[in-house]
Amino acid sequence: MNILENYRSTYDNREIVRILQRSSVLEGNVFWQTHGLGRTVTPIQHFEIDFVNREVVVTFNPRRYNVAREIPLYVKLEYRTTVFKVNAFRDDSQTLSFSLPRELKTLELRSFPRMQFPTNRDYTVALKPSLTGARDSGNELEVRAIDVSRYGLGLLISEHNRPFLKNNRILWLTKLGEHRLQYPILGEVVYINSDVEPRRESKRAKELKVGLKLSGVLPPDVFNAFIV
Numbered sequence: 001m002n003i004l005e006n007y008r009s010t011y012d013n014r015e016i017v018r019i020l021q022r023s024s025v026l027e028g029n030v031f032w033q034t035h036g037l038g039r040t041v042t043p044i045q046h047f048e049i050d051f052v053n054r055e056v057v058v059t060f061n062p063r064r065y066n067v068a069r070e071i072p073l074y075v076k077l078e079y080r081t082t083v084f085k086v087n088a089f090r091d092d093s094q095t096l097s098f099s100l101p102r103e104l105k106t107l108e109l110r111s112f113p114r115m116q117f118p119t120n121r122d123y124t125v126a127l128k129p130s131l132t133g134a135r136d137s138g139n140e141l142e143v144r145a146i147d148v149s150r151y152g153l154g155l156l157i158s159e160h161n162r163p164f165l166k167n168n169r170i171l172w173l174t175k176l177g178e179h180r181l182q183y184p185i186l187g188e189v190v191y192i193n194s195d196v197e198p199r200r201e202s203k204r205a206k207e208l209k210v211g212l213k214l215s216g217v218l219p220p221d222v223f224n225a226f227i228v
Helices: 013-023 159-167 218-227
Strands: 007-010 030-035 038-043 046-050 056-059 072-079 082-086 090-092 095-099 104-107 123-128 139-150 153-157 168-174 179-193 208-213
Touching: 007 013, 013 046, 013 072, 013 104, 046 090, 123 179, 139 159, 139 218, 153 159, 159 179, 159 208, 168 208, 179 218
Parallel strands: none
Antiparallel strands: 007 104, 030 038, 030 072, 046 056, 056 095, 072 082, 082 104, 090 095, 123 139, 123 168, 139 153, 153 208, 168 179, 179 208
């Protein structure tokens, strides 16, 4: 099994900062560079986040370890064995400074790992604010899904549809693709933010990322048909 199968990418700025903060109090953080003679691994003595300049400042021992300024470096953090690449940095004697990373790869710790959908196909789901008795019961919104697990969905919505999810934080999942659920599943909107991966950004309209936590498990037959 490829070790990267156990990893997921995150582009969520809040999660990135949280992982960095948790790693800053742990030992075992390192960075490395790969060159013609092999790989040079350098222990990180200390690192901190400079929120003013939106940078990470890493302290190391320059007497024992040399850093080549002309090649990228890779950082491995102890928290969730997180890794990320740094293409540009400043070497100030015993410290390295670089911009907050836009992407981290971190171990997937969920009981049901999340599956990310490719960008060249549209996977859609349908949501309703209510099922019976309410005047908006026929108001079904179809949105694009970007990832799925047994108990949750990552969605992309247009800015125009933000009020629908913000005002109806409890929604019914009624369809996965073309497959209508025999028993709709209740879902809760757990976040709405603008941290959309660059490869998924629309050129036509501003989009938002939404996390939907489901109260029940997706039926295996519908789930498997949906992810094909």
